Each structure stands twice: as structure tokens, then as C-alpha cells.
Amino acid sequence: MLSIRDLTVRYRTSQGPVHAVDSASFSVPRGEVVGLVGESGCGKTTVARAVMGVVPRTADILGGPVLFEGRDLIRLSERERRALRWKEMAFIPQTAMNALDPVYRVGRQIEEVLVERGGRSRSQARARAEELFALVGIDARRLDDYPHQFSGGMKQRASIAMALALEPKLVLADEPVTALDVIVQRQVLDVLKELQARLRLSVVLVTHDISVVAYACDRVVVMYAGRVVESGRVGDVLERPRHPYTMGLNNAFPDLERAAGELVPIEGSPPNLLDPPKGCRFAPRCPFAEARCVAEEPPLRTEVDGHAAACWRSDEAAALRPLAGEAATWRR
Known part of the structure; x- marks a missing residue:
């Protein structure tokens, strides 16, 4: 239904250009719910607005293509995009x-x-x-x-x-349950899931809450500092994450086996996108970063199961996951 390839969205600011989305790539299969998850400011909402063509005037949509049923949305005129809104995508x-x-x-x-x-x-x-x-x-x-x-x-x-x-065939929902209490969140998500199944909608669900992804989505795309760092089926990504950032996000998900009251936060803050790090953008906060991570940007590599991760150490993920669950690992 939707195929995004190397999407870049740049904001013009008084301090210089900010690449809020930088070479993001992922797909939305027909009739599935894809969760777009990450910290605030990682580019999730900008991706959704770029697809709809409703970004601010200070934004430039670069890269692409962004294919909706084979049509490149970036190359369409405003009149052509307007014809798609509400009727084809909402x-x-x-x-x-x-x-x-x-x-x-x-x-x-x-x-x-x-x-x-x-x-x-x-x-x-x-x-x-x-x-x-x-x-x-x-x-x-x-x-x-x-x-x-x-x-x-x-x-x-x-x-x-x-x-x-x-x-419409495609719905982009920008954190539709963020301002609601958990009971109402569940009710709204149930309505969305029921309608998606009944109407065979394709849905992009933007959220910072990984529990919403686990409950409502078929696939998940994890973003960090404007880039896609991991993607795949929800079960694969949440149960067997291959990127340290996703492992860190998983620590925020309630775990009955973890000691009561134990929190495992990701130390530090996301980078300033006016001047992002040279290599992996998560390297300054990653407890598993090596010299190569700081010097070279890892590509988003897709395995045969469709699970993709942008990490030089993704092959070691099975050994890193237990360490990522320990608070002491993130304090190093």
C-alpha cells in the first residue's frame, strides 16, 4: 500500500537546517497496522505529515520516492495530493x-x-x-x-x-491515544482495531508507547534521531530486538519477571539534529558501542525473515539482550 524509500525532511531554522527525518525507509502492507515508535522528537510525526503533504512551510521534503499504490506522492502537485486526502488517505x-x-x-x-x-x-x-x-x-x-x-x-x-x-484505504494516526487515560486508551484502540479489520484498512500508528504497539500493531518501525534503526513483525522485534535502542525501549515495557519497582532507563539524551554524530546516532548513549560505531554509520540490513536493524553488532544481539536488561549496563 505504502512504500517509503530514503525519505528526508529538512526544516529551515535560524540556526541552520535540521534533518528531522533522514533517509527513512519502510513499507506498509495492505490491510496491516504498522506502528511507528520512538522518543519524542525522533521524526515520527514528521514522517506521517510528509506522507500526507501537510508539513509546515519551513519544511522541505527531500529524497524518496514515497509510493502510495505506485504513485510517488512527492512528485504530485498540491492539487493532485488534495484529491487523495480523505478519499484515499486520511x-x-x-x-x-x-x-x-x-x-x-x-x-x-x-x-x-x-x-x-x-x-x-x-x-x-x-x-x-x-x-x-x-x-x-x-x-x-x-x-x-x-x-x-x-x-x-x-x-x-x-x-x-x-x-x-x-x-480511505490508508489512515495515518498520530498518537491517537496519548492524551487519554489507560481505560479509554484501550477502548479507542479496540475501536480502531475492529474498524481496521472490518474495512481492511492499512494504518500507520504513530506512538511513543511500546505497549500500544504490542497491543495494536502487526509490524513496528523503530525510529531514533530521524532514522529508522529497526523494523519487522511486532513479535520478532519486541521479543528478539537486534538494535540496542530497541532493547532499551523494551525495558520500559512492564515485565512480570523483573523485580518490583526496578527501572532500567536509557541514560542521556538524543543528539542535536543541527549537528548529529558522525557514525551511529545512538552510539553516545549505547553501552555496547565500539570504535566502528562512532566512526561509521551502520546500514539498515534486512535478514531473510524481514527483520531489519541498523547496528554493526546486530549479529551479536542474542548475547547482548540479557545484558541490556540490567540497569548496571546502561550506567557504564
């Missing part, structure tokens, strides 16, 4: 409370999409809006309410309904 924003217009009734906002972009009459749009609310588990009578009358979970469900209004 976006669920990170904060639904900011995405919904506070002075318009929620139903009117969904109807506007159906009339302006879908070419439906007002009566047809109203009927479809009622169907969409039923689809995401909201009473159709709430269509006449304003956003402030909705809870956070209902607002997020309404945003999902709006994204699905014109039956």
Missing part, C-alpha cells in the same frame, strides 16, 4: 480536542467533509454521519452536540469517524 490528529472546531456542532463538521469532498447532498451526509457515529460507538443523537460536550475519548472517536468518512 489523518487522525494527535489532539482531537484541538482538531475539532469548537464553534461548530460535531455532526456539521463531519457533514462538511462529506459534502465538500465527497459530493453528497446534506441529507445523504447526515445519514452517513449517523452511520459513522454508530461505527465508532457513539449515539447518533450526539451529532448535534459541540466538541466541549464530548469527553476526551468521544472526541477521539469522532476524529476517527471523520477520518473514515470517505472510506
Whole structure:
């Protein structure tokens, strides 16, 4: 459905160019959910916005291609991209409370999409809006309410309904459950999973929460400092990570076998993307870094099982994983 190859997004700033996304490559198979995970500022949201073509004016989309069903999105004109939005590909924003217009009734906002972009009459749009609310588990009578009358979970469900209004094939969801409590998170993810399976959607789920990836995704792409460092099937990547950064992220996932209260943080901070390190960008924080890691950038190598990792020591991953689970390893 979606194939991204060497995508680079550069922001022009007063201090110089910042490569928020640097040569990122991954694919989204038809009918699957792909989780895009990593720390804040690693480029996840920028990737999703670049695919949609809604980056700020200070951003330059370089590299590519970004192929959506064989069409290179980067080479399309704004008019051609606009024709794809809502109808072929849709976006669920990170904060639904900011995405919904506070002075318009929620139903009117969904109807506007159906009339302006879908070419439906007002009566047809109203009927479809009622169907969409039923689809995401909201009473159709709430269509006449304003956003402030909705809870956070209902607002997020309404945003999902709006994204699905014109039956797109690809949905990009930017941290759709971040601002919600864990109970409502589960409810919203269940709605998203059910709709994805029923409608055979392809979904890119942007999140910093690895537990969301484990629960909702088929595949995962791990990003660090603007680059893809690991990707593959969720079970393979989370159970047998080959990159030290993914091993570190796994330590943040609840483990019943680990001593109660024991935390294993990744020490340090991500690099400044105005002047990133020469070799592996994770090397300054990696307890397993060697001289080669500092001097040379590792390529993203894909194994026969489709599991890819950008680490010079990925062949030693089985021996490194137990060490990565110990707090003392990360304090060195």
C-alpha cells in the first residue's frame, strides 16, 4: 500500500537546517497496522505529515520516492495530493480536542467533509454521519452536540469517524491515544482495531508507547534521531530486538519477571539534529558501542525473515539482550 524509500525532511531554522527525518525507509502492507515508535522528537510525526503533504512551510521534503499504490506522492502537485486526502488517505490528529472546531456542532463538521469532498447532498451526509457515529460507538443523537460536550475519548472517536468518512484505504494516526487515560486508551484502540479489520484498512500508528504497539500493531518501525534503526513483525522485534535502542525501549515495557519497582532507563539524551554524530546516532548513549560505531554509520540490513536493524553488532544481539536488561549496563 505504502512504500517509503530514503525519505528526508529538512526544516529551515535560524540556526541552520535540521534533518528531522533522514533517509527513512519502510513499507506498509495492505490491510496491516504498522506502528511507528520512538522518543519524542525522533521524526515520527514528521514522517506521517510528509506522507500526507501537510508539513509546515519551513519544511522541505527531500529524497524518496514515497509510493502510495505506485504513485510517488512527492512528485504530485498540491492539487493532485488534495484529491487523495480523505478519499484515499486520511489523518487522525494527535489532539482531537484541538482538531475539532469548537464553534461548530460535531455532526456539521463531519457533514462538511462529506459534502465538500465527497459530493453528497446534506441529507445523504447526515445519514452517513449517523452511520459513522454508530461505527465508532457513539449515539447518533450526539451529532448535534459541540466538541466541549464530548469527553476526551468521544472526541477521539469522532476524529476517527471523520477520518473514515470517505472510506480511505490508508489512515495515518498520530498518537491517537496519548492524551487519554489507560481505560479509554484501550477502548479507542479496540475501536480502531475492529474498524481496521472490518474495512481492511492499512494504518500507520504513530506512538511513543511500546505497549500500544504490542497491543495494536502487526509490524513496528523503530525510529531514533530521524532514522529508522529497526523494523519487522511486532513479535520478532519486541521479543528478539537486534538494535540496542530497541532493547532499551523494551525495558520500559512492564515485565512480570523483573523485580518490583526496578527501572532500567536509557541514560542521556538524543543528539542535536543541527549537528548529529558522525557514525551511529545512538552510539553516545549505547553501552555496547565500539570504535566502528562512532566512526561509521551502520546500514539498515534486512535478514531473510524481514527483520531489519541498523547496528554493526546486530549479529551479536542474542548475547547482548540479557545484558541490556540490567540497569548496571546502561550506567557504564
